[in-house]
Amino acid sequence: MTRTEQRTETAVGLPRWAFVPAAVGGLFVVLPLVAMATRVDWSSYWSLVTSESARAALVLSLQTSAASTAACLVLGVPMALVLARSRFPGIDLARSLVMVPLVLPPVVGGIALLYTFGRRGLLGETLQVAGVQIAFSTAAVVLAQTFVALPFLVTSLEGALRTAGARYEVVAASLGARPTTVLRRVTLPLVWPGLLSGAVLSFARALGEFGATITFAGSLQGVTRTLPLEIYLQRETDPDAAVALSLLLVVVAVLVIAATRRGRSPL
Amino acid sequence: MGKHVAAAGLAALAVAALAGCGTQAGGAEGGDASEGTTTLTVFAAASLKGSFEDLAGQFEAAHDGVDVQLSFAGSSDLVAQVQQGAPADVVASADTATMDKLVADDLVAAPQDFATNTLEIAVPPGNPAGVETLADLADPDVALVLCAPAVPCGAASAEVEEAAGLDLRPVSEEQSVTDVLGKVIAGEADAGLVYVTDVAAAGDDVEGVEFPESADAVNTYPIATVPHEAADATQDDLAREFVDLVLSDDGQQTLAGFGFAAP
Numbered sequence: 164m165t166r167t168e169q170r171t172e173t174a175v176g177l178p179r180w181a182f183v184p185a186a187v188g189g190l191f192v193v194l195p196l197v198a199m200a201t202r203v204d205w206s207s208y209w210s211l212v213t214s215e216s217a218r219a220a221l222v223l224s225l226q227t228s229a230a231s232t233a234a235c236l237v238l239g240v241p242m243a244l245v246l247a248r249s250r251f252p253g254i255d256l257a258r259s260l261v262m263v264p265l266v267l268p269p270v271v272g273g274i275a276l277l278y279t280f281g282r283r284g285l286l287g288e289t290l291q292v293a294g295v296q297i298a299f300s301t302a303a304v305v306l307a308q309t310f311v312a313l314p315f316l317v318t319s320l321e322g323a324l325r326t327a328g329a330r331y332e333v334v335a336a337s338l339g340a341r342p343t344t345v346l347r348r349v350t351l352p353l354v355w356p357g358l359l360s361g362a363v364l365s366f367a368r369a370l371g372e373f374g375a376t377i378t379f380a381g382s383l384q385g386v387t388r389t390l391p392l393e394i395y396l397q398r399e400t401d402p403d404a405a406v407a408l409s410l411l412l413v414v415v416a417v418l419v420i421a422a423t424r425r426g427r428s429p430l
Numbered sequence: 431m432g433k434h435v436a437a438a439g440l441a442a443l444a445v446a447a448l449a450g451c452g453t454q455a456g457g458a459e460g461g462d463a464s465e466g467t468t469t470l471t472v473f474a475a476a477s478l479k480g481s482f483e484d485l486a487g488q489f490e491a492a493h494d495g496v497d498v499q500l501s502f503a504g505s506s507d508l509v510a511q512v513q514q515g516a517p518a519d520v521v522a523s524a525d526t527a528t529m530d531k532l533v534a535d536d537l538v539a540a541p542q543d544f545a546t547n548t549l550e551i552a553v554p555p556g557n558p559a560g561v562e563t564l565a566d567l568a569d570p571d572v573a574l575v576l577c578a579p580a581v582p583c584g585a586a587s588a589e590v591e592e593a594a595g596l597d598l599r600p601v602s603e604e605q606s607v608t609d610v611l612g613k614v615i616a617g618e619a620d621a622g623l624v625y626v627t628d629v630a631a632a633g634d635d636v637e638g639v640e641f642p643e644s645a646d647a648v649n650t651y652p653i654a655t656v657p658h659e660a661a662d663a664t665q666d667d668l669a670r671e672f673v674d675l676v677l678s679d680d681g682q683q684t685l686a687g688f689g690f691a692a693p
Contacts, residue, residue, distance in 0.1 A: 377609070381603075
């Protein structure tokens with residue numbers, strides 16, 4: 164990794180013109196965040212982000228995002244393994260379908276979930292008979308977040324698996340290791356950085372989830388009103404609180420990304 | 431090589447797309463000038479969608495070469511957009527409180543009330559939970575959806591709830607009346623509090639249950655023109671004419687057809 168970087172810097176270099184659009188792109192991302200920070204009413208910032216509704220929203224956001232990241236890992240790791248390491252007819256179609264939530268407007272995802280898990284949905288009636296009520300519950304938030312976040316984990320991990328290749332796995336298998344042992348001792352340690360970044364992306368996507376949640380789960384303090392929903396609602400009456408909470412969400416997101424960057428650097 | 435070609439192709443596509451955006455916007459403006467048409471931009475509360483589309487059609491029919499552009503959003507969004515300098519000529523909001531904010535910022539001239547709206551209970555077809563009165567909504571077995579108290583329809587719901595001395599426990603507090611209606615239409619909720627006009631607009635998708643306590647919270651809709659800084663007299667006149675149409679007998683009749691009451 165470092166060797167390649169050095170070679171690029173010394174031998175090839177970067178065309179100078181590339182820095183201009185790169186800088187414009189960087190500004191394009193950073194400037195809105197700076198603009199928002201300038202609008203924050205710092206004297207009341209602390210009281211705004213520690214209000215009862217704000218705390219409830221933050222706690223709910225962190226809990227549901229953690230739960231949906233766990234769900235993404237449980238479902239997404241096997242999905243990525245299957246897509247990267249097995250062959251079956253229609254695998255290209257399967258790969259495309261997995262990506263659908265990524266390109267779908269989240270509201271559409273919410274509507275689709277509603278028609279699946281809603282009271283009158285495809286599975287809703289069966290679930291209701293079984294005594295499971297998903298509509299307007301925290302579980303609905305986790306479902307919505309998992310739906311939109313899953314492709315991030317699957318794509319990152321599948322990419323990592325393809326890059327790593329199957330050489331070491333073949334060696335391990337030829338030495339008599341069972342598939343599960345190969346997976347645990349060879350494959351997963353090899354793709355650990357990809358898995359980690361996939362999990363972080365999923366968490367970040369879940370944290371920012373808005374459209375599918377508001378469409379599918381509803382909005383009630385402490386139950387379904389996550390931080391993005393709280394921000395959207397606060398905008399109605401108290402724009403200062405909305406800006407303060409937005410900055411809080413940015414800070415949480417940056418912390419999450421920074422934490423994993425540090426975790427990855429030794430690799 | 432193949433990669434380079436693909437990259438060049440992508441870049442060309444991106445440039446073409448960007449250029450396309452530019453031409454489209456420029457083309458629209460150019461078209462206006464050459465054909466001598468004027469655009470009147472009307473920002474209106476989401477609940478006015480049907481009625482204002484109708485009124486805009488009447489206005490265009492009566493004014494040759496005038497194109498009415500309608501933009502619908504929640505009242506609070508409308509206010510925020512106008513405050514941020516959105517190019518509105520006329521603003522019609524769903525409650526006086528939001529319009530008062532624009533008046534306080536000196537952005538609109540003399541608002542006039544043009545319609546009122548009251549709440550009604552919306553239930554899915556067949557009324558599965560058997561909701562007959564406002565008090566039925568307090569039943570814990572009824573999955574009730576309301577607007578959040580921060581938005582106008584939620585404020586009205588809270589007024590009705592307080593006046594009736596009820597303790598309503600909604601399963602969700604939605605952002606807008608459309609969201610409440612959506613949850614009822616989808617059958618997720620057994621009942622929701624929306625406006626009479628929303629029930630009328632939803633047709634067969636929902637059933638309405640009227641309740642006498644709705645008289646405790648009557649929403650008044652104000653309309654106002656947005657004066658132009660550059661003393662654009664013709665545009666201001668046109669805006670005023672649109673307001674006059676809304677306030678006229680014809681306009682009021684149109685609004686009544688969509689379930690609104692006179693102020």
